[in-house]
Amino acid sequence: MxxxxxxxxxxxxxxxxxxxxxxxxxxxxxxxxxxxxxxxxxxxxxxxxxxxxxxxxxxxxxxxxxxxxxxxxxxxxxxxxxxxxxxxxxxxxxQTRSRVPGIHPSAVVDPSAQVDATAFVGPLCVVEQGARIGPGTVLKSRVTVGEDCVIGARCILHAGVVIGADGFGFAPDGERWEKIEQLGAVRIGDDVEIGANTCIDRGALQDTVIEDGVKLDNLIQIGHNVRVGRNTAMAGCVGVAGSATIGEHCTIGGGAVVLGHLKIADGVNISAATVVTKSIAKPGHYTGVFPLDDNASWERNAATLKQLHTLRDRIKTLEKENKP
Amino acid sequence: MxxxxxxxxxxxxxxxxxxxxxxxxxxxxxxxxxxxxxxxxxxxxxxxxxxxxxxxxxxxxxxxxxxxxxxxxxxxxxxxxxxxxxxxxxxxxxQTRSRVPGIHPSAVVDPSAQVDATAFVGPLCVVEQGARIGPGTVLKSRVTVGEDCVIGARCILHAGVVIGADGFGFAPDGERWEKIEQLGAVRIGDDVEIGANTCIDRGALQDTVIEDGVKLDNLIQIGHNVRVGRNTAMAGCVGVAGSATIGEHCTIGGGAVVLGHLKIADGVNISAATVVTKSIAKPGHYTGVFPLDDNASWERNAATLKQLHTLRDRIKTLEKENKP
Amino acid sequence: MxxxxxxxxxxxxxxxxxxxxxxxxxxxxxxxxxxxxxxxxxxxxxxxxxxxxxxxxxxxxxxxxxxxxxxxxxxxxxxxxxxxxxxxxxxxxxQTRSRVPGIHPSAVVDPSAQVDATAFVGPLCVVEQGARIGPGTVLKSRVTVGEDCVIGARCILHAGVVIGADGFGFAPDGERWEKIEQLGAVRIGDDVEIGANTCIDRGALQDTVIEDGVKLDNLIQIGHNVRVGRNTAMAGCVGVAGSATIGEHCTIGGGAVVLGHLKIADGVNISAATVVTKSIAKPGHYTGVFPLDDNASWERNAATLKQLHTLRDRIKTLEKENKP
Structure with a gap:
């Protein structure tokens, strides 16, 4: 060519x-x-x-x-x-290879699902009851879109994506766990791209929502009831726990973890592998990563780290002693 | 409704x-x-x-x-x-939509596999030779249950789950790796729920075991020879390395990593994103996460962290000098 | 037997x-x-x-x-x-169960793909246009090999593997993201084993390359344009960001993250859950993990860690005061 x-x-x-x-x-x-x-x-x-x-x-x-x-x-x-x-x-x-819209004969699409005539449902995909796939959207191969989940227009879902598995919800019943059926669904906006083997769970009562223009890389976990704001991008292996709300125009680095029920403002950048343990109200760049070192140095510093609070107290004592 | x-x-x-x-x-x-x-x-x-x-x-x-x-x-x-x-x-x-038990026509079930008549094997699942699926168990869609693996009663396996891939075992042979065939299988008890795209590897010689009532979220990796005790729950993206033994009634937060060959007692709670680097003998709540900070503050503190051991020595010196 | x-x-x-x-x-x-x-x-x-x-x-x-x-x-x-x-x-x-080479009837193999006669393409696999599968290679079940990707001889790809999904590439266009089509492919050498649900993305312009003898565990993410050197082994849940180059004979522990565009020398061992934030030029053992502690102790030390730079300054001050 x-x-x-x-x-x-x-x-x-x-x-x-x-x-x-x-x-x-x-x-x-x-x-x-x-x-x-x-x-x-x-x-x-x-x-x-x-x-x-x-x-x-x-x-x-x-x-x-x-x-x-x-x-x-x-x-x-x-x-x-x-x-x-x-x-x-x-x-x-x-390139001569153009994708003809339509449903690959090996895909399993429930008769009650609505797949736009201009969408593409690739080989060995599963589209369950009541799901809706918007115009121009492409499900590459081996994608599952669960019951009643809605995918907007011009989205790309890569191989192995799972939309609408049950959120992780259980009520303790003595020693055992009682399942909370997940009665919500997943709503995905327009122009969203979702990487291979990424999972977005259905909501417990209301829907998990991915807004327009969001880009998710591979092997990401989005828990139930999460909302991801417009044009936010997440790199591979990120985990977002249930009921977190992430703003618009955020970037979240690979392997980062966002804990449940937190709120992250618009325009926040999270470094790779950072754990977000509290809500973030202001735009900015946030990080929390243990610095890499040769193993021997790391061992010495990590051991000392466990006494850090004590070291602080010893510095305080020294300061008091030095005061006349 | x-x-x-x-x-x-x-x-x-x-x-x-x-x-x-x-x-x-x-x-x-x-x-x-x-x-x-x-x-x-x-x-x-x-x-x-x-x-x-x-x-x-x-x-x-x-x-x-x-x-x-x-x-x-x-x-x-x-x-x-x-x-x-x-x-x-x-x-x-x-809800009117009731799941009729049985094997979806698109599933590939080996003739030697035993699927209980009350189980459901969903679209595009693979059940290999000698595998057994217990009563009332549901394999949602695109689930693989490998050779000789056993799933108990009333389990739910979400889309993309892989039970019984080979454990990660290789013997070094000079510069190359010689494969150790994984001759064990996976045994999963009753009332176990396993989230989307989660993987549980088969044992090297004996079986990997998931006991009754365990709940695993999405994208979790369970290595070969692991044992997970009754009613333990793990959130998304957890990794448990080979031959670890995790007790009963534990909770493991999202993104946590448990290293190989460790033993975790019953009733242990591990915070999200924590790395368990040694066995835990006592019930309790354990954590190890670098605290989130704005990036500039993190950079200063992270740089200083690499001198922490030296700082301790300087405090010691100061303390000696202050002794009359 | x-x-x-x-x-x-x-x-x-x-x-x-x-x-x-x-x-x-x-x-x-x-x-x-x-x-x-x-x-x-x-x-x-x-x-x-x-x-x-x-x-x-x-x-x-x-x-x-x-x-x-x-x-x-x-x-x-x-x-x-x-x-x-x-x-x-x-x-x-x-064991009597020998795998007969060939393509399982449920697999979807594009007519333009070349599958060696001695290879095995398992149930519900997808092999796209122009892909090539070498002699003796086994695709277990539900594996996707994307357009033009090449898998060498005697490889094993476990269930759910995705080779050749699009790399994560977008150019900012005001608030929205413009997709960079990924025009490269994935080239995998001989004797490579790839664990369940692991993803290897296609390159943006050139190919992502996995050299001979590499062993990858489950749920690993390999970004676009990455090169992994001969006989390197990675444990589960590792994430390697785009354009990283990893040497030969390295080992990377479970859950570790390698940032993009870095170079790691031959013979480097990275501890589990370590974040590699800079290139590594010398062989050796490298670590960066927050040490596990009981939650109460962790809270004290983590809080103090955010003042670490200040503590260093206080030590400096004390040292000056102690100088006569």
Whole structure:
């Protein structure tokens, strides 16, 4: 497959400086691109890579267009990274393999489920009673959408996703646990992407809600009654416990854990592997990770950490002694 | 769907104070319930919510029955939360959608597997050679039960569960790894619930064992040769490494990790995201989580943490100097 | 099933001290083995178990052969643990249940995919367009291998594995996220084993690469563009973020997290639940885990930890005051 620079600029805009007839055969990172490749530079810190690149064409911001070596074609665009994202989409669309909408014959779709005619339900998916799948939405393969759950428009659910398993709810009955049937469902907005083997549980009484534009990576657990605000993104292996409310435009790093019933404000960034143990009312960047060390140093410091409160008291005592 | 208060009390007991003919159309939390809803109050701390509720009926403990506003029907029960759990079950049962036992035609069940006639094997499940599924047990959808694994009675296995994948066992052979075939299986007791995409590995020589009444949430990993004691509950994303033994009536918070070959006593509660690095012989509540902070404060404290052992030595030195 | 000691030694080598006609009915750990069992001792620390064992036969190193009680047959081998691993394989092979190569009729394999005639594609697997499965490789059940992904020879992919879901890539476009189509694939070498429900994402522009001999446990997330070096092993629930490069012969403990774009050298061992926040250039053992404590002690120490930087300053002040 190849696309000419003229075709690309015609489709995506931007100002071309170079030969419009040049045929591009692939996208590649700046440092490994060759003359048949197109690349991009979004971060001015990598200008040196631009000067040394072997790419046939580079997408650059206006301010950087004069840094490119002569002989390299340029597409000048205000936001090169966004332009690059759209170019990956253009590339994918031009590949001959287009996905025909419809329900794969191996999928098991309950007759009472409503699947939009423009949606795609892939091989070996399960869509249960009363579920609804919106227009343009793609269930890749082996996805389960449980009873009465609703998926909006233009969503992508990757392989192994489970929407609408029972939330984890039990009432203690002496030593044993009595199941609380989960009578709510899951409501997912438009333009949501959900990574492979991620699970979103149905609510206990009301619905678990994922708002428009949310992006969830693989192997994430979203407990019952959670609400995830618009355009929030979570990296892989995050766990969000039941009844947590997460604001809009948040980012949550991989492996982070959000405890139950907490509220996280809009615009909060949580570092990877951080445990959120209390509500966060203000936007900002929050972290809680034990620093990596060589094992021997870690052992010494970790052992001392268990006496930290005592150390504080000893410092207090020293301070008192030093006061005349 | 609606149920009268008379029907509910007839089915579940409790003392009704109010109109037995009142029809209930749904269950709702105290703070959002309306006149067609039934709610419950289990925690006396939320008495104010009871006074302000718009619910048509509230399940309350005897001690709180006089706190309710007039005009609200009450079901007085010794344990309102347990009563509520049973009500969710009654509600679910009354919904017209009843699950007919049997094996979904899309499931792949080996002829040598034994599935009880009252069990349900859902769409696209795999039940391998020699596996046994007990009475009343439900495999929701896309569940794999591996060779020779045994699931007891009245269990629920949610979508994507994998029972009996190989435990992670390899003997080093110079630079490469030689596979240790996992010759044991998995034995799961009665009344066990297992969340979506959770994995329980088969034992190396003997069986991995999950005792009666255990409740596991989603995306949990249980390694080979592990034993989980009766009525223990684990929240999502927990990892239990091989050959660990976990007692009865324990709770393990979401994202916690239990290292291999450890023993945890009965009645131990592990906080979410805690790493259990040594055996625990006494019941109690155990924690090990780096506290959340704004990122700038965390950076300062984390950097200092790597010198903690040195700080201790400096305190010692100061103490010696201060001794006359 | 039973195998004679003569048969075992004929197949696997080693020196037999005992009755070659003795029939072995199973493999068992040293402490629970009975006279019909074979066991092994690889760690000299467990010599006492050898002296007390009820096993019919024990595999031992030459140096330990005189510690065994009389009446116990011995197979003397240089590396008893490796010998034991091979014995588990012999045992498995002798079980009547042999896996016939081929594609299970319930699997969905695209006509353009290439599945070697000696490979096994189990029930309800999905193999997408252009994917290739090498000789002797086994896809257990409910495995997805995405478009154009390549799996080498003699690999084992356990139930629920997802190879080649889209990497997590989005360009910010104001408040919303624009998808970066993932145009790379996944390349997996020979002799790789991948645990249940583990996910390996396809690369953004180039391929995600898993080299020969890598062993991955269950519920692991490997992000896009990652490279995992030869014979590296990762325990359950590990998360490796995008574009990380992990060396050869590394071990990564369960629940550990490796951040994106990092480089880890060959021969690095990461402790369980450790967060790798920076590149590691030297082989060695690295750890970063908050130590477990009873909850009350943890609360005190965790609170003090947030003042750690201040405590350091107070120590500095004390030191200055103490200088004459």
């Amino acid at each position: 190849q696309l000419s620079l003229a075709f690309i600029v015609e489709a995506l805009g931007g100002t071309l400086r170079g030969n419009p007839a040049l045929e591009i055969q692939g996208l590649a990172p700046l440092e490994s691109a060759q003359s048949q490749h197109i690349s991009f530079l979004s971060n001015p810190r990598y200008q040196a890579q631009l000067r040394a690149t072997g790419a046939g064409c580079v997408i650059v911001a206006p301010a950087l267009q004069d840094m490119a070596p002569t002989g390299v074609a340029l597409i000048v665009a205000d936001n090169p990274y966004l332009y690059f994202a759209r170019l990956t989409q253009l590339w994918r669309q031009q | 609606q149920l009268s208060l008379a029907f509910i009390v007839e089915a579940l007991g409790g003392t009704l104070r109010g109109n037995p003919a009142l029809e209930i159309q749904g269950l709702a939390p105290l703070e959002s319930a309306q006149s067609q809803h039934i709610s419950f109050l289990s925690n006396p701390r939320y008495q104010a919510q009871l006074r302000a509720t718009g619910a048509g009926c509230v399940i309350v403990a005897p001690a709180l029955q006089d706190m309710a506003p007039t005009g609200v029907a009450l079901i007085v029960a010794d344990n309102p939360y347990l009563y509520f759990a049973r009500l969710t079950q009654l509600w679910r049962q009354q | 039973q195998l004679s000691l003569a048969f075992i030694v004929e197949a696997l080598g080693g020196t037999l001290r005992g009755n070659p006609a003795l029939e072995i009915q199973g493999l068992a750990p040293l402490e629970s083995a009975q006279s019909q069992h074979i066991s092994f001792l690889s760690n000299p620390r467990y010599q006492a178990q050898l002296r007390a064992t009820g096993a019919g036969c024990v595999i031992v190193a030459p140096a330990l052969q005189d510690m065994a009680p009389t009446g116990v047959a011995l197979i003397v081998a240089d590396n008893p643990y490796l010998y034991f691993a091979r014995l588990t394989q012999l045992w498995r092979q002798q």
